Amino acid sequence: MFDWMMEQLVNKVRLNLASNINLKNIFFITAMTAWLIHPAHATVSHHAARTTHSTTAIKTVKQTKTSKTVKTVKSANRHTSGKIRQASSQKKKTASTKTAKKQSKKTTARKYAVRKKTVKLSHKQKTAAVSRLTAHQKVSKPTTKIDVANVSRSHMPSYLLSTIEKNLVNFVRNTVAGIRYTAYKLGGTRIDENRGIYVVDCSSYVDHILKTIYPRAYSSLTNWSGTEKPTTTDYYQYFTNLSDDAKHWNTIEDVEELRPGDILVFRYKNRRGAETGGHVMIVMDKPTREGDTFKVRIADAASTGHSKDTRMPHSSGIGIGTMLLRVNPKTFQPYAYAWKIGSRWESNVNFAMARPIDLS
Structure with a gap:
């Protein structure tokens, strides 16, 4: 503009x-x-x-x-x-x-499957191998470990024994030495002498010894109790009711009189004084006195061993060991026991002792 x-x-x-x-x-x-x-x-x-x-x-x-x-x-x-x-x-x-984890899981699963298959195969092979062994071979290679030194220590007493007492001591020692497998089982009655297998409780083991060494005394017991498999209750009641004219058994009142082959049984007392449970065993040697205490070498079947026992620590079954009895100093009748030397005393028990006599 x-x-x-x-x-x-x-x-x-x-x-x-x-x-x-x-x-x-x-x-x-x-x-x-x-x-x-x-x-x-x-x-x-x-x-x-x-x-x-x-x-x-x-x-x-x-x-x-x-x-x-x-x-x-x-x-x-x-x-x-x-x-x-x-x-x-x-x-x-x-x-x-994630891929590595999956691969690891797969690898682990494959390893487990292979291991499982190997174990199964190994078990089958072992079973087949065991089945081919003879009875002699099985007995000669025991699987249950025993204390051989304590078996040897259970020597034949140096004092004079009767023939039947010698037979009993030898039978028990040979049984323990030939064990291939043994275990304590309440009510157990499995005994295979040829294979050395014993799965028993205390009464079934004593039954087996009596049937072998004292068959007439054992028949007397079974006839009185009315059972073919006497228990600790039957042993205790039979011994406490023995008469003086009994043919196959003698009552023993004094611990100092015990000899190899004698039967020792005790029953636990409840609060009312009745017996509930117990234990039965066979004497293997004369007791050794120390004041009012006696060391007694016995053979039994139990869940644990005694002192100087043929059973290894923490193992059960049949064996030979030493236990303690405490007696009344006037009557020498037992009123308490210690399962091992140094263990606590159990006095809430009733005792009975008897000697089998195999007379015709």
């Missing part, structure tokens, strides 16, 4: 110059033109410069903002890309770990 006005003014001046041309007017017009044109030019130039500077500044600001935005976006992209790579790496590690 301003340029157009200036152009119109210049045209008017030119027309005036053409009609009134003189030196004075020319000077005046020239001066006016110079005055008019210079500020306008300056204004236009300044305005253009300001416009150019503003445009440049705006462009610079825009470029700066754009550059910052681009940098921010790039930085965000790099951060996001890093997270994505990290997440991808973590997923790969997790997948790798």
